[in-house]
Structures are given as structure tokens and as C-alpha cells.
Amino acid sequence: MNVSKPLLNIKKIEKTRINQVDFNNLAFGKNYSDHMMYCDYVDGEWQTPQIVPYGPMEYAPSAKVFHYGQAVFEGMKAFKDDNGEVHLFRPEQNFERINKSSKRLAIPEFPKDFFFESLETLLQLDTDWIKAGQGNSLYIRPFVIATEEGVAASPSDQYRFMIITCPAQAYYSQPVKVIFAQEYSRSADGGVGYAKAAGNYGAQFYPTNLAKEKGYQQVIWTDAKSHNYLEEAGTMNIFFRIGDKLLTAPTNDRILDGVSRKSVIQLAKDNGIEIEIAPVEVKRIVEAARKGELKEIFGTGTAATIAKVIGFEHDGVYRDLPEVESPYSDFMKKSLQDIQYNRAEDKHGWLHKVS
Numbered sequence: 001m002n003v004s005k006p007l008l009n010i011k012k013i014e015k016t017r018i019n020q021v022d023f024n025n026l027a028f029g030k031n032y033s034d035h036m037m038y039c040d041y042v043d044g045e046w047q048t049p050q051i052v053p054y055g056p057m058e059y060a061p062s063a064k065v066f067h068y069g070q071a072v073f074e075g076m077k078a079f080k081d082d083n084g085e086v087h088l089f090r091p092e093q094n095f096e097r098i099n100k101s102s103k104r105l106a107i108p109e110f111p112k113d114f115f116f117e118s119l120e121t122l123l124q125l126d127t128d129w130i131k132a133g134q135g136n137s138l139y140i141r142p143f144v145i146a147t148e149e150g151v152a153a154s155p156s157d158q159y160r161f162m163i164i165t166c167p168a169q170a171y172y173s174q175p176v177k178v179i180f181a182q183e184y185s186r187s188a189d190g191g192v193g194y195a196k197a198a199g200n201y202g203a204q205f206y207p208t209n210l211a212k213e214k215g216y217q218q219v220i221w222t223d224a225k226s227h228n229y230l231e232e233a234g235t236m237n238i239f240f241r242i243g244d245k246l247l248t249a250p251t252n253d254r255i256l257d258g259v260s261r262k263s264v265i266q267l268a269k270d271n272g273i274e275i276e277i278a279p280v281e282v283k284r285i286v287e288a289a290r291k292g293e294l295k296e297i298f299g300t301g302t303a304a305t306i307a308k309v310i311g312f313e314h315d316g317v318y319r320d321l322p323e324v325e326s327p328y329s330d331f332m333k334k335s336l337q338d339i340q341y342n343r344a345e346d347k348h349g350w351l352h353k354v355s
């Protein structure tokens, strides 16, 4: 007889909450699916993952996450195709990245079989929460928090890894106006900018609020040292189009290595779009805009897929971007979505079918 430990324990909901959700009017991140997963790290080991009904959990007020922000997260999506099959988009990238983030925050890495087994089980249990159709998806939020009691500023010896999911709709993101950062910074050399560390996001809220007061939805972060190079949008990577050429910054320890970014780079190469991956000088972008050569700016990230920028401010001067015919941003969005909804050939093996 096989007496090995089960790979996961499941406690199902008694009654689904799905009927309380208006799938035609979803506010992003407000409605969570029936089940969630958690897995505790105690005594130097990740214990058996637990799938349980979604709901509040109790933590000691002194749990280290509340005091020192020892926490990391991921963002990914599941898509249902027209045959009712569910697919994840490049999930191994998210798995590897959460462990890369964890390592930087001195959090123990999570086992791959636990991650995929519990994620796929969650998606199977809550498959009705994943709606087919253009723009619909299930947003997946894996995260890890430090749960040990004690306000000593040292790494926790207990953690909780969790996965929660929420239905998301076509994010008809309004085109955004942005401001290039000249005062505040998001990340620094040797810092944690490349990690999805919780504190990176909390620290952006204040400067982003200041930008909003001036009529800009987002800040485009520049390098902390000189503010001369455009790096990323804070939850999205950023692309510029000068003439017919795409430009984006190379990743480094200040910039998050986005899955959407690397997919857009690959799609550009596949489709003969010239792409330059090199530091993007603010001066060059401003100059191109002045000459009418700057055709597009767009952000890339899992939540919005592609977010178009319609204008930017730098040095107190606002510049509109022109309306271009067949923008790269539309092409990239459509190409990505066609793969995600399993409507186009998946040349690079990006889809991961959930069976």
C-alpha cells in the first residue's frame, strides 16, 4: 500500500458564491473565486498544501510581514478557449520568478510540484469562474508572507504561500497619460526592483498620487541615479516606437523581467519588427517626439496585456502622441490574445493546458 503523504488536502466549499457575482460588471480584484490554496513553511519545510474555501485568515499582530514587509507575489492569468479548455500562459515563468523574488527577500523557495499541482487543482475546482470569450480570464495571485511571531528585525522562520484567484474582464483600459519621473524613484542599483516584492508597490502610491493630481495616470520610472533613462511603468514594462523601430530597456536589478515584455520582444522578432533592447535615453524620446518621429509608447503586463500611452510630460512640457495607422500596440495585443485564447498557432509552446 502506498502510505506516502498526499500531495495536497482539499476542503471544498459547501455552496458556491458564483451566483452573487455579476460577470458583466466585474471590478478588477473585488470578487474572489470559491477556493484558495495555502501552504505553510514550518520546521524548515513546506508542509502539505491545503485547498480550502476562500475566506479571512488569522495571523499574530506581530507576524513579521506586518512589520518588515517580507512578502512577494506574482500575477498570472488562466484563459478558457472556445472548446472550454483552460490554459495558462507561460506559467513556469511566474513560478521561477516568485522563487527569484523569494530568494531576494530571504524567503525559502517553493517546490515546483506543489505549485503546479495545487494551481491546476484550484483551476479545476473553480473552472466555472473562468469565462470563455475575448477579454475574460481568471487572474491568479500567488503570494508568500512571513508569518512568524516576533518583532525582531530578522528573517521569519515561518511562511505562508497562498494562491487566490479572481475573475477578470476585458480590461478596456483607457489610454493613459504618463509623466516621466524626475524626482522620485521606484528602485535602485542593488535593490529589489527586479523582484515582485510587496514594498515596491506601496512605495509607488505616493508619487503616483502626485502624478494623478496633475492629470497623469502613471509614472514612467527612470534610473534613480540620473533620471536620464526610461525604465518601466511600475507594474508594466514600457516600449517606445520611433519610426518603425521598437525600443525597450534591457532588464537589470532595477527592472522587473516581465513575461509580457519578453513575449512582445519575441513577437516583434517573429514578425520582422526591428527591436532595440538598450537603455532608452529620455533625451532621445523627447527629441523624437519633437520631430514627430515618436509614434507610440505602450506598457506591457499581465493585468492589462498592453496599455497604450497617448501622451507624456517631461520637464513640465506635455506632448501628445500622434494617432498612427496599424499601431504596434494593437498588433501585439491581438497577437498575444490570439495565442492566449488558443486561436493562433502556439509556435513557442507558451500555452500550458490545464487538464
Ligand SMILES: *Cc1c(COP(=O)(O)O)cnc(C)c1O
Pocket (backbone or CB within 6 Å): 075, 196, 232, 233, 234, 235, 236, 237, 256, 257, 258, 259, 260, 261, 300, 301, 302, 303
Ligand atoms: C509584474 C510587473 C511587470 C509585468 O510583468 P508581467 O510578467 O508581464 O505581468 C512589470 N513591471 C513590474 C514592476 C511588475 O511588477
